[in-house]
Amino acid sequence: MGPLTTPKKGREVGSVDPWTPTSNLKMLISAASPDIRNREKENTFLIRHSPFILPQDTDNGEESEKMISRKEKSLGLLCHKFLARYPDCPNPALNNDICLDDVATELNVERRRIYDIMNVLESLHMVSRSAKNRYTWHGRTKLAQTLAILKQVGEEHRYGQQMQQIRQRLLDKEFDFDEEEKENKEMVVDLESGEQGQRELFFVELPGVEFKAASVNSRKDKSLRVMSQKFVMLFLVSNPRVVSLDVAAKILIGEDQGADQDKNKFKTKVRRLYDIANVLRSLKLIEKVHVTEERGRKPAFEWVGPEEFPQVKGITRKSVLESRGSVDNCAKNLFSSPGAKRSFTRHPSLIKLAKSIQDDRRKINSAPSSPVKSSPGETGAKHPKPAAAAAEVDTASVRLQPTSSISKEPPQALFLTPTHEPRANTTVHLTPHTSLAALPAGSVAYIPAQCSSLIPVLLPQQRGGGPYAVYLQPSSPRPNPLARPQPTSLAVRSMTFEDKTGQSPTGQFAPKSQPASRASDVSPLALKRLRSDSASESSPSKAKRADPNFKVNKHPEPSPAQEITPTSLRLHKPAATAAAASPHATQQAHRLHSPSPAILNFTLQNLGLISGSSPGNGFATPQTPECAGTIASPLALQQRGMVFIKPVSPVPIQQSVSGQQVALISLQQPLMTTPKGTGLPPHSFFHTPVPLSPLATMVTSGGHLATKTVYIPQRKLDVATEDS
């Protein structure tokens, strides 16, 4: 097909690429403007020494005139450079005009690349197009607001469910490889016709940041922007905030491509997702991680941006949906969907859907929209950003703070702000900025990976159901906290955790400064259950020594990946730990091996959920109720051989092909040593389908809890933890 080839790498900075037009241009530019060149150099320097991207590769001194690697030309890096030119919160009074030509010139890239960046930034309302070749810079002033809205829209569109659905499909595929293609098709159909399958493309606008000129908006191809918004939405509605590329791509394909999508389409989407992701990464909104499942490791991204947003209330939301035949609508809302062209392919149910959404929208669009260009000054200055400001505060407050000096362990080891993490890929980090207090009652919270261990936090349950956590069985029934860490022979059995997925938890959190949980908050029933359940247990898995790294907790510096990795997390067959605490749990649950009462008490106490009885082992429990999640001493728990596995995904129970009930769960296993030779990063997400035991089902017999029950089979853990 054409002479489309990617020029080979290995060009020098100043060298000319004789066969591309841009290189000529570049040469001309740099020849003509030493000024620009210098600026470019500065930028390069800046970037080089920034933690973002380019981690280690080029620090060998004089590489200034060396080969430009592909990495150095990445969109993310480019975006980073771009961002460096503008303040996060621009003074509206100043000139925030962006001229694409200038930017392209100064950054020494083709305009084409700038468009990519601008599109993504525009989707977040960090810039808005003011005229041809011109944008207005808004910085992050509207970001929180935008995210809030995107989240809301995402919830309305049930993206969370769609993702689940897709994950399920993928899961099914794992059970039945032959069906792969078929499944794919079915999925699309389902999404298309499903009552929650809102296929229409839309772009969410903000007052003051609308697409101005109709000419700009009538353009049909806005997919990068729309994709970008949707991609962000996926994160915002996903719990946990991890979205794998394939799932995202599938959703995005389904949306605008109906059933005719194929492999190429998918690949193209993924390419675009990478583009978007790279910009989002440079914005520090997401980070790259990996999800590991049976079929291997796959790329994913985790949201590391703000978690809490201002109320959307009072904000005009203009989610312009594609609406067949309503020309006025398009004109008015300055956004016409790409669907126009494809309208005939649309499933009838969608038309209905679109209509209802349209109605919906009408209601929502109460605030006046400005069809007129707004001046740069108008944006952001008009409304003293009450919402945005609030959001900033919120955002800041969400970060877990190091506990007071009372704590024995270096606080830094416990809490780390993600923004300070320079490292790039592969390692999954827990989301430290998620305020524990912000977690829905009953959810299993956790602390940052730097803590080396995942500690469950039982939040006060709201109503019914029991809070639930998962315990990995400690090897010793009577751990000596002061001794060297015992080898951990583990087994997780089941977990139930409640989490109002898809429901915005906003608004019901306890203030960060106050303990999220207190003994009184815990359902007595649940506690009772916990205790009684933990009757039998123990397992003398005389095992191996703990990994020397076990003590890393003492290192204040974040070196997440290798810390605390009991290399020998081998599963111990009979050691079953049940954490079933649902009031509905039946006797069967009792039969499960549970954590010993001592441990439970200890844990609960540490969590500030109960008070009174001491750990009884001489171990001083730091009182650091800063927030429930502070969990006095993770190390202590760790030393007791307790290991927790965090489910990182809502866990709907599904039917597998064989008719067996299965849950697709995602675990994050910072404690697990990667099996040798698997090439899996130590902190991988372990994404796996898991057959549900009758118990798991039972535990959830209460009803809605069913969708939150996880049964972690030994088999899976074996896979992940077996050494050698």
Add this chain to the structure above:
DNA sequence: ACTTCCCGCCAGCCT
């Protein structure tokens, strides 16, 4: 071999 994603062609819209 697979993942990541740069590069630039070229269609389509805008001025």
Add this chain to the structure above:
DNA sequence: AGGCTGGCGGGAAGT
């Protein structure tokens, strides 16, 4: 008509 935008996918770099 010519410039601006941006979808798109080949294929190279990176892992």
